[in-house]
Amino acid sequence: MERIVAIDFETANHQPNSACQVGLVVMEGFEIVSERSWLIRPPRLYFSPQCVRVHGLTARDCMNQPSWKELWPEIREILSKSVLLGHNVGFDARVLTETCKHYELPIPPQEIQCTRLLAKRVWPALDGHGLANVAQHLGLVFQHHDALEDARASATIARLARDKTRSGSFLELEEATGLLRGAIRVDRVQSPRAIRLHRMQSEIEVSARVQSKVYRADGVPSAASHGLRRAKTLAQTILDRAASLQPLAGKQVLLVDSLLGLDRQEAIRFLESLGAEVHAQLNFKIQYVIFGVPSAAAATPSLFGDGTFLGVGEGTDPEVSRIAQEIDKRRGLGQTIVSLSQRQLLALIPCAAEIVRGD
Incomplete structure (x- = not known):
């Protein structure tokens, strides 16, 4: 059974290494088995007005919280041997890599998948596929831009997509929707992507x-x-x-x-x-x-x-x-x-x- 961890970051400003909150939701067999969130003291205690308007966190909320370097051993253990899932996961993957790079922390190779791409394939008729739009369509009630709430919403979207496509596993869901995983390799992020299923089928069946x-x-x-x-x-x-x-x-x-x-x-x-x-x-x-x-x-x-x-x-x-x-x-x-x-x-x-x- 493949282990999936839904992840979401909030940042203090527009620098990708300014993580100030992270939420993690662990799924096994599409069922949530655990979840955690942390406030984080970013390297610089500058919270831009634009970011504060989005998530409501300020320097006062995070100044006495642990740094990413202090939290990383526990978080790394949760992420180990799992696929990272997120809505616009490329953003979260970049925050992860840049924050680790700032503290000179090694990142093991990590596969990633995006629920926004998943939602576009499973519910293509929506006006938009941002997290709020998809959640509203699916009847999910959550506090947007709280890291744990957003991660939980991403996990729920994946589960409902599984139900919609009648997939037996996460790999089957990816195959049914024509999604290729991305990856984090050292400090480089390769984003997930959607493919044309008929073209994939015709090209790979060489023999x-x-x-x-x-x-x-x-x-x-x-x-x-x-x-x-x-x-x-x-x-x-x-x-x-x-x-x-x-x-x-x-x-x-x-x-x-x-x-x-x-x-x-x-x-x-x-x-x-x-x-x-x-x-x-x-x-x-x-x-x-x-x-x-x-x-x-x-x-x-x-x-x-x-x-x-x-x-x-x-x-x-x-x-x-x-x-x-x-x-x-x-x-x-x-x-x-x-x-x-x-x-x-x-x-x-x-x-x-x-x-x-x-x-």
């Missing part, structure tokens, strides 16, 4: 396309070399831009079929280069099962360690069904396993979907 056959000297048709070359180019471009970030570091994965039209061994090396540990069979270490697309270049072995192998074009659907049944069985025993499609995997890798689309 499903009909490729012209290329014949060897002995007259035997080889793999579709043009498609394979393109797949290798896409994979290498993704690695050039994302491998140093190790977005899959520490993740224990099982790959079903292949990815991006690569042969299976190349797809495994691709995942390992991004930090994943790829297992040969389903076991109790597995955290993610990636359901890729079949590769015409190699046979897909059975993933249960029983010595059975599937040849090309043999029994792919029964094998996938068998894996799905085993996943359900292991979940019933308490093992947490997240199933990912190729599209969902690419959304977890910085820039991958953009590269595949050719942006």
Whole structure:
């Protein structure tokens, strides 16, 4: 179950490192499990008139409060291993990075998602998709520009979007609405973005396309070399831009079929280069099962360690069904396993979907 933390900052002035209040709402399975807020003493006790008119906080409210540096160990623990969610989350991510930079505090890599983009996809007919407009449409009563109230409203918007789209998980909600996560990397913010779903589908299913056959000297048709070359180019471009970030570091994965039209061994090396540990069979270490697309270049072995192998074009659907049944069985025993499609995997890798689309 993916852990989501809705976040909202208020600032003392227009400097992004002037955080004076932060609210955090922790969700598991779209249910709120905890929430916290803090007043913060900013580096400069200058509260601009414009900001005071927005949130009502003044220097007197914050002058005796802890600094961000004092609060950071506790806040970092809450944010750890979670996806940050916010309305116009790019603003909150920038306040987070700039405030940490001011105090020379390291930030671990963090994925981010935006409820404003989510609301635009789920309720497109609204006149505007600011937090107040969306909340009013959904009948939410809250005190706007209080950090905790705003974070709680963002969390509720995500839950109602899940209900509207009938998504079973946060990843399914992102897939249903065509949203790619952004990321915080050291002191750089990559904002989330919305994509055109039909274009994404047509571009990433490389191996499903009909490729012209290329014949060897002995007259035997080889793999579709043009498609394979393109797949290798896409994979290498993704690695050039994302491998140093190790977005899959520490993740224990099982790959079903292949990815991006690569042969299976190349797809495994691709995942390992991004930090994943790829297992040969389903076991109790597995955290993610990636359901890729079949590769015409190699046979897909059975993933249960029983010595059975599937040849090309043999029994792919029964094998996938068998894996799905085993996943359900292991979940019933308490093992947490997240199933990912190729599209969902690419959304977890910085820039991958953009590269595949050719942006």
